[in-house]
Amino acid sequence: MHINDDLRPLHRRAVLASVDVVSSVTADDLGRDTPCAGWNLRDLLTHMTVQHNGFAASARGHGADLALWQAARVADAVAADPVGTYSAAAADLLDAFDTDGVLDAGFALPEFGPDAVVPGATAIGFHFVDYVVHGWDVARSIDVGFTLADDVVSAVLPIALGVPDGDFRAADESPFARALPAADGASDLDRVLRHLGRSPAWTPATKSVPSA
Numbered sequence: 001m002h003i004n005d006d007l008r009p010l011h012r013r014a015v016l017a018s019v020d021v022v023s024s025v026t027a028d029d030l031g032r033d034t035p036c037a038g039w040n041l042r043d044l045l046t047h048m049t050v051q052h053n054g055f056a057a058s059a060r061g062h063g064a065d066l067a068l069w070q071a072a073r074v075a076d077a078v079a080a081d082p083v084g085t086y087s088a089a090a091a092d093l094l095d096a097f098d099t100d101g102v103l104d105a106g107f108a109l110p111e112f113g114p115d116a117v118v119p120g121a122t123a124i125g126f127h128f129v130d131y132v133v134h135g136w137d138v139a140r141s142i143d144v145g146f147t148l149a150d151d152v153v154s155a156v157l158p159i160a161l162g163v164p165d166g167d168f169r170a171a172d173e174s175p176f177a178r179a180l181p182a183a184d185g186a187s188d189l190d191r192v193l194r195h196l197g198r199s200p201a202w203t204p205a206t207k208s209v210p211s212a
Contacts, residue, residue, distance in 0.1 A: 005121070006103060006121070007121070007124050007125055007128050007155065008097055008098065008103075008124060010128070010151065010152050010155045010156075011097070011124055011127065011128040011131075012094055012097075012098075013148070013149065013152050014128060014131050014132050014135065014148060014152055014156070015090050015093065015094060015131050016090075016094075017135050017146070017147070017148055017152075018048070018090065018131050018134060018135035018138065019086070019087050019090050021135055021138050021139045021142075021144060021146055022045065022048075022082065022083060022086045022087070022138055023083055023087070024142060024144055025041065025045070025082050025083060025138065025142060027082070029041055029141070029142050030042035030045075030079065030082060032141045032142065032204060033141065033204045034137050034138070034140070034141040035136075035137050035140055035141070035198050035199075035202045036137060037177065041138065041141045041142070042075075042078060042079055042082070043071075044134065044137055044138065044141070045078050045082050045085075045086055045138070046071045046074055046075045046078045047071055047134075048086065048089075048131070048134050048138075049074045049077075049078055049085055049086050049089045050068075050069060050070065050071050050073055050074045050089075051069070051127070051130065052086075052089035052090055052092065052093040053068060053069075053073070053074065053089055053092070053093075054068050054069040054111075055093055055096070055097075055107070055123065055127050056089075056092050056093045056095075056096035056097075057096075058107040058108050058109065058123065059093075059096035059097055059099065059102050059105065059107065059120065059123075060096055061105070063107060063108040063109070063110070064108035064110055064114075065110070066110040066111070066114075069110060069111055074089070093127075097124060101120075102120045102124075103119070103120045103121040103124070104119060104120060104121070105119075105120040106118070106119065106120070107119070107120050107122075107123035109123065109126075125159050128155075128156055128159065129156055129159050129160050129163070129192075129196075132148065132152070132153070132156045132160075132189075132192065133160075133192065133193065133196055133198070135148075136189070136193065136198075137198075140202055140203065140204075141204065143203065143204070148189065150188075153187075153188045153189045153192070154188055156192060157188045157191060157192055160191075160192040160195055160196060161191070161192075161195055163176065163195065163196065165178060165179040165195070169197065176196045176197045177196075177197025177198075178197055179194065179195045179196070179197060180194040180195075180197060180198075180199060181194070182194065186200075
């Protein structure tokens with residue numbers, strides 16, 4: 001499947017899987033380590049929530065305001081009610097994506113630059129990759145399982161493998177750490193994780209190969 005195809009049915013299942021795993025988070029979990037370097041679980045859920053808000057705004061034609069993408073907007077709400085706040089943001093995002101014409105609409109992505117605009121189908125592909133990986137991040141942080149259907153993972157794999165690697169990934173602002181070497185016999189999900197700088201074996205105890 002190509003990034004310009006209609007990924008929304010598969011994307012929806014990935015986002016709903018992230019909602020399911022976040023539903024297991026408690027207030028006591030928010031200080032837990034995550035596979036994202038320098039982020040505890042509260043930081044990660046704040047990022048995930050505000051990204052839903054930003055992409056939803058872009059789908060509705062008003063995402064160019066960088067303030068809509070700032071984590072501080074939702075940090076207090078996530079800390080007070082992580083499950084409810086995240087679930088509401090995910091539901092709003094899915095509603096925004098489920099509109100006629102969204103695949104061809106221009107999505108403003110101001111985090112890439114003040115004038116950054118990409119086609120809706122491409123933006124949904126970006127979001128799809130993020131929430132497959134971030135769903136796994138949350139699950140690893142609280143040490144629960146995270147299962148995605150084979151067709152969801154096989155659809156996201158080529159998009160994830162298309163994310164460039166290089167020394168720039170070592171920069172503080174990079175969303176991903178350097179890719180890890182491919183492993184013989186790795187599952188498609190493990191291939192996604194390794195390409196985006198995550199060790200499939202990561203646990204809060206090992207903290208092996210953390211990435212943002």
